[in-house]
Amino acid sequence: xxxxxxxxxxxxxxxxxxxxxxxxxxxxxxxxxxxxxxxxxxxxxxxxxxxxxxxxxxxxxxxxxxxxxxxxxxxxxxxxxxxxxxxxxxxxxxxxxxxxxxxxxxxxxxxxxxxxxxxxxxxxxxxxxxxxxxxxxxxxxxxxxxxxxxxxxxxxxxxxxxxxxxxxxxxxxxxxxxxxxxxxxxxxxxxxxxxxxxxxxxxxxxxxxxxxxxxxxxxxxxxxxxxxxxxxxxxxxxxxxxxxxxxxxxxxxxxxxxxxxxxxxxxxxxxxxxxxxxxxxxxxxxxxxxxxxxxxxxxxxxxxxxxxxxxxxxxxxxxxxxxxxxxxxxxxxxxxxxxxxxxxxxxxxxxxxxxxxxxxxxxxxxxxxxxxxxxxxxxxxxxxxxxxxxxxxxxxxxxxxxxxxxxxxxxxxxxxxxxxxxxxxxxxxxxxxxxxxxxxxxxxxxxxxxxxxxxxxxxxxx
Numbered sequence: 001x002x003x004x005x006x007x008x009x010x011x012x013x014x015x016x017x018x019x020x021x022x023x024x025x026x027x028x029x030x031x032x033x034x035x036x037x038x039x040x041x042x043x044x045x046x047x048x049x050x051x052x053x054x055x056x057x058x059x060x061x062x063x064x065x066x067x068x069x070x071x072x073x074x075x076x077x078x079x080x081x082x083x084x085x086x087x088x089x090x091x092x093x094x095x096x097x098x099x100x101x102x103x104x105x106x107x108x109x110x111x112x113x114x115x116x117x118x119x120x121x122x123x124x125x126x127x128x129x130x131x132x133x134x135x136x137x138x139x140x141x142x143x144x145x146x147x148x149x150x151x152x153x154x155x156x157x158x159x160x161x162x163x164x165x166x167x168x169x170x171x172x173x174x175x176x177x178x179x180x181x182x183x184x185x186x187x188x189x190x191x192x193x194x195x196x197x198x199x200x201x202x203x204x205x206x207x208x209x210x211x212x213x214x215x216x217x218x219x220x221x222x223x224x225x226x227x228x229x230x231x232x233x234x235x236x237x238x239x240x241x242x243x244x245x246x247x248x249x250x251x252x253x254x255x256x257x258x259x260x261x262x263x264x265x266x267x268x269x270x271x272x273x274x275x276x277x278x279x280x281x282x283x284x285x286x287x288x289x290x291x292x293x294x295x296x297x298x299x300x301x302x303x304x305x306x307x308x309x310x311x312x313x314x315x316x317x318x319x320x321x322x323x324x325x326x327x328x329x330x331x332x333x334x335x336x337x338x339x340x341x342x343x344x345x346x347x348x349x350x351x352x353x354x355x356x357x358x359x360x361x362x363x364x365x366x367x368x369x370x371x372x373x374x375x376x377x378x379x380x381x382x383x384x385x386x387x388x389x390x391x392x393x394x395x396x397x398x399x400x401x402x403x404x405x406x407x408x409x410x411x412x413x414x415x416x417x418x419x420x421x422x423x424x425x426x427x428x429x430x431x432x433x434x435x436x437x438x439x440x441x442x443x444x445x446x447x448x449x450x451x452x453x454x455x456x457x458x459x460x461x462x
Contacts, residue, residue, distance in 0.1 A: 001027050002047050008060065011038040014093055016415075018081020018444045020056075029054045032152070033075055035085045036093065037063025065089040070127065071164045078152035079163065080442040087126050091438060094446040095120040098414040098436045106418035108431060118435040121294050126441030131205050131270070132287045133166040134254055135174060137181070137188050137198040145181040145188060147174045147201065155191060165442065167205045172236050173214060177201060180229045189219050191250075197223075199247060200254050202281060206270035207289045211240040213268045215281040217247050217254060223262070230263040240268045243281055255282060272296060275323045277348050282340060284317040288439045295410070295437045295447055296324045299383060302408045302433060302451035304459075305329050309380035312404075314364040314395070319345030321383060321410070322357050329381075332357040333371070335364045365395040372402055379404040390416030393423065400427045405459050407452040412439075414448050421450060430455050 009022035020034020039061035042054035189196035242263035247256030286292035316334030411417035453459030
């Protein structure tokens with residue numbers, strides 16, 4: 001096929017970025033907004049040798065799984081890729097994606113996977129689940145300040161003050177901020193000229209505590225009249241923290257490294273289960289606290305702790321999983337390369353009165369080797385929760401060298417999970433259990449937890 005060709009196609013699958021996938025005479029087309037089962041008319045926008053990208057022109061016969069999106073800008077916005085797919089079908093798609101990657105990339109037998117993979121844990125309410133939102137600030141053609149989200153693969157702002165994935169309070173906060181920006185004629189950032197003050201606003205909400213954080217990302221050192229804004233916001237919501245994030249750099253990184261306190265305190269608190277966490281503007285904290293509790297309880301179940309184990313939590317962040325594990329382990333060691341995160345982790349352990357956990361700053365493989373070789377510290381269980389790129393091979397090799405009885409792998413990308421599981425299975429381990437957890441309804445992303453046991457060891461499947 002070539003550019004501008006018109007074709008009819010049936011959507012058969014969903015791609016990694018949420019595009020529908022269909023074929024015309026064996027030629028693969030990626031089609032934004034297509035849902036599995038749709039019969040559509042498309043126009044080819046870009047054609048390569050074996051595949052191309054097409055625009056959905058008309059839905060000839062809608063999929064039985066197609067629903068009306070709750071959000072009026074779902075198609076334009078780049079945040080929700082599959083909001084027009086029925087939620088039960090979303091869960092089935094994600095479950096199949098995880099299993100397919102473990103089989104294709106991980107080399108695990110399909111029939112074996114059917115025995116050990118447990119049903120995906122879905123959400124009871126797949127809207128209003130995000131405790132964190134980041135909105136770019138801009139101006140419309142009439143010069144009024146606006147906020148919203150970037151359209152897919154662009155930096156054009158789709159105006160939207162009420163994202164249906166975020167909490168309802170976000171809308172009131174944004175309206176107040178935008179009125180404030182217009183009233184005091186604050187400039188907004190222009191990416192091309194690198195001129196303008198307001199860049200983004202970060203809003204975080206404690207689901208259990210109700211505490212609200214507002215962090216304004218600015219291309220400057222100060223926010224004029226910030227005390228007026230703080231007073232107005234405090235009258236609207238339970239504002240516990242208002243800060244500035246100074247970001248004078250060009251590029252796509254949202255947050256700057258310097259945080260300045262404007263109101264009350266530089267953090268909020270929230271709970272996952274019975275564990276309390278202090279959350280700063282730069283802290284990594286799971287965005288779906290309801291599902292995160294289920295995710296961590298699953299990881300704890302797979303760790304199968306009896307109370308006498310030495311546990312290592314790699315990529316521990318602010319200690320979220322570490323503190324969950326510490327309740328049932330003899331000792332937990334957390335490792336994270338970001339010093340500020342380790343500072344938060346130590347504070348979180350202190351405010352929860354948990355004293356059987358220690359945290360280390362550094363690369364996980366280096367800390368593991370040092371503690372294993374120099375201090376003779378063993379690992380009965382290793383829990384690893386890496387970023388989307390997965391684990392470095394050097395870390396996997398170190399994990400294998402430490403010979404833990406069990407490895408619990410928590411993953412936000414099933415492709416890199418499958419790659420790493422394959423390595424572990426080729427070096428003395430066997431996958432015994434696995435389960436997906438839907439943390440991100442209406443997107444293509446899904447969390448997965450896998451339990452691996454040392455072959456010929458004492459590991460149980462319970």
